[in-house]
Amino acid sequence: MTARRLFRARRAAVTSAAAVTAALLVAACGTDGADTHAEHGSVPSASASPSASAPGTVEKGGHNAADVAFAQGMIPHHRQAVAMSVMARERASAPEVKELAAAIEKAQGPEIRTLSGWLTSWGEPVPAEDAAGHSGHDGHGEATASAGTTGAGGMAGMMTEQEMDDLEKSSGKAFDTAFLKLMVKHHEGAVAMARTERQQGAHQPAKAMADDIIASQSAEITRMNGLLGSGG
Secondary structure (H helix, E strand, O other): OHHHHHHHHHHHHHHHHHHHHHHHHHHHHHHHHHHHHHHHHHHHHHHHHHHHHHHHHHHHHHOOHHHHHHHHHHHHHHHHHHHHHHHHHHHEOOHHHHHHHHHHHHHHHHHHHHHHHHHHHHOOOOOOHHHHOOOOOHHHHHHHHHHOOOOOOOOOOOOOHHHHHHHHHOOHHHHHHHHHHHHHHHHHHHHHHHHHHHHHOOOHHHHHHHHHHHHHHHHHHHHHHHHHHOOO
């Protein structure tokens, strides 16, 4: 009897120990699972971080070299058109020419300021004021005089120093005719530059301005050719 009781006591102890061991194992597995889930949970958030910042990296300021070239080329181009338009205030004789010149001055002045602001925000140099004048563009003007709207250097349609001087010395009907002919060429150059920006640029506001230039200056080219055809 004593031996049997001892055996039963030992078996109960073993059973109890096994139960405790099993409970410990279950608890350990639960902890490991929680840790594992936590680790798995942290992986997606870590891997999601690079993709979240990717758009900022891709944008890179939202502009490219074509946008810079467009702004730096269009500023002196617009400045020269404004200078030609200012001449028309006193030298033009036809009301239609005066009205057209005033519209060009009104549209392109603000665009010059916008283009300059973009370049400044991009850390790029803004063309100097004298870049719109007579100096520094003789080569471009001479090239485009024979090449139409396919001038080199992104400055298609720019007037030569001689052309600007001759225009400034003229008046009346002679001024009207010279102004219209030169401005048609000037506008054709601007439209060509704007089309390049539309194809190669990345800055959406610049591309929108290019659209406006193409639309407005193409319409003005048609209008100016019509005035030339009717005798100016």
